[in-house]
Amino acid sequence: MNKVSVIRGVAAPLERSNVDTDQIIPAVFLKRVTKTGFEDALFYAWRQDPEFVLNRAEFQNARVLIAGPDFGTGSSREHAVWALRDYGFDAVLSPRFGDIFRGNSGKQGLLSGEISEPDAAKLWAIIADRPGIEATVDLVERTVSVGDYSTTFKIDDYTRWRLLEGLDDISLTLRDEERITEFESHRASWRPRTLPVR
Amino acid sequence: MGRTLAEKVWDDHLVTKGTDGTPDLLYIDLHLVHEVTSPQAFDGLRLAGRPVRRPDLTIATEDHNTPTLAIDKPIADLTSRTQIETLRRNAVDFGIRLHSLGDIEQGIVHVVGPQLGLTVPGSTVVCGDSHTSTHGAFGAMAFGIGTSEVEHVLATQTLPLMPFKTMAITVDGDLRPGVTAKDIILAVIAKIGTGGGQGYVLEFRGSAIRSLTMDGRMTICNMSIEAGARAGMIAPDQITYDYLEGRPHAPQGAEWEAALEYWNTLVTDDDAVFDAEVHLDADELEPFVTWGTNPGQGVSLSEAVPDPASYPDQNDRAAAERALEYMALAAGTPMKDIPVDAVFMGSCTNSRIEDLRAFASIIKGQKKAEGVRVMVVPGSARVRIEAEAEGIDQIVKDFGAEWRFAGCSMCLGMNPDQLAPGERCASTSNRNFEGRQGKGGRTHLVSPLVAAATAIRGTLSSPWDLRTETVGGVAESGRKA
Ligand code: SF4
Numbered sequence: 001m002n003k004v005s006v007i008r009g010v011a012a013p014l015e016r017s018n019v020d021t022d023q024i025i026p027a028v029f030l031k032r033v034t035k036t037g038f039e040d041a042l043f044y045a046w047r048q049d050p051e052f053v054l055n056r057a058e059f060q061n062a063r064v065l066i067a068g069p070d071f072g073t074g075s076s077r078e079h080a081v082w083a084l085r086d087y088g089f090d091a092v093l094s095p096r097f098g099d100i101f102r103g104n105s106g107k108q109g110l111l112s113g114e115i116s117e118p119d120a121a122k123l124w125a126i127i128a129d130r131p132g133i134e135a136t137v138d139l140v141e142r143t144v145s146v147g148d149y150s151t152t153f154k155i156d157d158y159t160r161w162r163l164l165e166g167l168d169d170i171s172l173t174l175r176d177e178e179r180i181t182e183f184e185s186h187r188a189s190w191r192p193r194t195l196p197v198r
Numbered sequence: 199m200g201r202t203l204a205e206k207v208w209d210d211h212l213v214t215k216g217t218d219g220t221p222d223l224l225y226i227d228l229h230l231v232h233e234v235t236s237p238q239a240f241d242g243l244r245l246a247g248r249p250v251r252r253p254d255l256t257i258a259t260e261d262h263n264t265p266t267l268a269i270d271k272p273i274a275d276l277t278s279r280t281q282i283e284t285l286r287r288n289a290v291d292f293g294i295r296l297h298s299l300g301d302i303e304q305g306i307v308h309v310v311g312p313q314l315g316l317t318v319p320g321s322t323v324v325c326g327d328s329h330t331s332t333h334g335a336f337g338a339m340a341f342g343i344g345t346s347e348v349e350h351v352l353a354t355q356t357l358p359l360m361p362f363k364t365m366a367i368t369v370d371g372d373l374r375p376g377v378t379a380k381d382i383i384l385a386v387i388a389k390i391g392t393g394g395g396q397g398y399v400l401e402f403r404g405s406a407i408r409s410l411t412m413d414g415r416m417t418i419c420n421m422s423i424e425a426g427a428r429a430g431m432i433a434p435d436q437i438t439y440d441y442l443e444g445r446p447h448a449p450q451g452a453e454w455e456a457a458l459e460y461w462n463t464l465v466t467d468d469d470a471v472f473d474a475e476v477h478l479d480a481d482e483l484e485p486f487v488t489w490g491t492n493p494g495q496g497v498s499l500s501e502a503v504p505d506p507a508s509y510p511d512q513n514d515r516a517a518a519e520r521a522l523e524y525m526a527l528a529a530g531t532p533m534k535d536i537p538v539d540a541v542f543m544g545s546c547t548n549s550r551i552e553d554l555r556a557f558a559s560i561i562k563g564q565k566k567a568e569g570v571r572v573m574v575v576p577g578s579a580r581v582r583i584e585a586e587a588e589g590i591d592q593i594v595k596d597f598g599a600e601w602r603f604a605g606c607s608m609c610l611g612m613n614p615d616q617l618a619p620g621e622r623c624a625s626t627s628n629r630n631f632e633g634r635q636g637k638g639g640r641t642h643l644v645s646p647l648v649a650a651a652t653a654i655r656g657t658l659s660s661p662w663d664l665r666t667e668t669v670g671g672v673a674e675s676g677r678k679a
Pocket of ligand 1: 329
């Protein structure tokens with residue numbers, strides 16, 4: 001996984017709340033078995049509308065998405081994160097995230113930062129004045145700046161550290177493999193097993 | 199200080215305790231796998247040259263894409279077929295037990311685990327599917343995970359997790375006839391909102407919960423995720439044990455006794471403290487139904503479509519406006535005046551044998567409303583067979599409805615079972631998101647009893663709206679809302 005520290009790029013406003021993962025990527029795209037190539041699926045229904053923000057010329061090559069509260073709620077599909085990454089987003093800022101989405105994003109190098117609702121509104125207003133303006137998202141300092149306005153975002157320490165180091169979960173856990181084996185040695189014998197088939 | 203049920207189960211699965219903001223490492227007792235969220239996880243293992251650590255704690259089934267008609271034919275949709283074939287190949291390559299289409303244990307992953315006796319109290323259960331919360335009905339800690347986490351569990355049988363907060367949802371009193379577990383959970387979600395449970399494990403308690411059967415408890419825990427929660431739990435009791443005893447993979451003999459001894463400790467201590475508490479009175483509940491495009495947008499069936507202007511919060515108001523536009527509903531319309539084009543009876547929320555029995559009890563001897571498409575999809579092949587042994591298939595067919603093979607079906611429309619654009623459906627599933635049941639489709643979430651009454655009348659209805667002589671026991675003691 002690539003290390004993430006400072007992200008600089010066009011900021012796109014998504015002025016909607018409760019953007020669930022079905023809206024981020026409809027179920028029909030979940031049939032694929034690959035981990036990449038989901039860029040066209042992102043916000044599929046909304047992108048049919050020529051006026052949709054990502055269809056506007058100013059927001060081509062957007063890297064930072066500024067969304068309303070409750071972004072990424074609903075289904076656990078990690079495809080939502082892949083679609084955002086494949087499209088080119090490196091960071092999403094929202095006043096509130098769906099828990100699973102937020103967990104998923106940290107594992108895929110997508111920065112999900114929590115900003116206040118007034119800050120979301122403020123950033124939208126700045127972008128409305130100057131569409132296409134770049135944002136700088138600084139994971140080290142936990143700040144986001146657009147134009148002259150700068151504010152902080154929240155991200156938990158652990159996810160931040162992992163993003164900064166570009167660490168992959170499994171190798172991290174396998175450093176404790178002895179502890180896992182030890183735990184298994186005293187698991188109760190009545191706990192069900194799927195094999196052999198009964 | 200005492201501990202909650204959730205904290206006890208958590209503590210008993212700690213492999214390592216996190217320090218300074220690092221997560222705990224939790225051992226996973228049961229990993230359920232299906233075709234949609236697993237291919238990329240298996241690919242990851244292959245790339246890294248890692249085996250599945252515990253194939254004997256892992257089980258797979260085909261459900262999301264599977265057709266519910268002509269299951270002996272090759273799957274027509276190419277991508278669906280690819281996903282299914284990929285799962286079959288992965289199961290062989292990694293030594294995973296798989297129940298394929300046509301197998302007696304095939305079905306929706308959350309119906310299959312409990313029915314095999316694999317889901318037991320005090321266990322940790324995960325699946326790449328948010329409705330894994332279903333298994334919490336047994337006093338298990340069960341939650342949905344993403345595909346990276348699926349890969350992580352396959353490789354290590356553990357998950358790094360931050361502790362959840364705990365919320366008690368106490369439902370006391372007696373449900374009136376015609377009011378079900380589904381109505382309880384829809385009312386809970388409407389009360390606390392789709393974000394209300396965020397970061398929490400919910401523990402459902404109180405006399406109304408205790409009196410529910412396991413199928414009803416699964417309906418409740420299933421939709422915890424719709425309140426934003428990671429998991430929902432119900433402490434095990436005699437009803438749980440009676441359900442489990444004798445199931446193929448439940449402990450037996452001396453092991454059963456040892457398990458029982460442990461399970462009996464799985465209650466929230468009297469002096470435990472929840473981070474939040476919510477109360478609901480079961481006596482007052484009525485059949486509940488959603489009007490909007492998230493599961494929190496619901497009202498009692500006797501009420502009307504709310505006016506967006508009545509919401510103090512600006513986001514709620516905007517969401518309500520957009521929902522009404524999508525749903526093509528006008529504020530003030532009585533819910534009971536809303537006609538439907540389709541009725542879907544199925545999904546991991548309501549497709550177990552008791553759900554089918556409840557549905558059948560209302561439609562028995564009736565004919566469905568003219569022009570309404572009614573589809574009944576059992577949760578698993580075994581449920582289907584059980585229902586057929588009871589004659590439910592015949593009741594469904596005589597009613598004019600379709601009796602299908604098991605799977606997720608129209609819950610999410612990944613297979614051909616979809617709504618057409620603009621079609622309106624009363625659905626026993628769990629999500630009424632835009633386009634969930636088919637592009638442009640409009641979903642009203644309901645209980646099996648409401649689904650049945652709606653199928654008879656053609657407009658959103660409950661058994662209370664049916665004439666007494668037509669519905670036997672339910673309406674006799676029921677009342678007009
Ligand atoms: S029935 Fe619906 S909610 Fe349940 S697992 Fe299948 S798609 Fe998901």
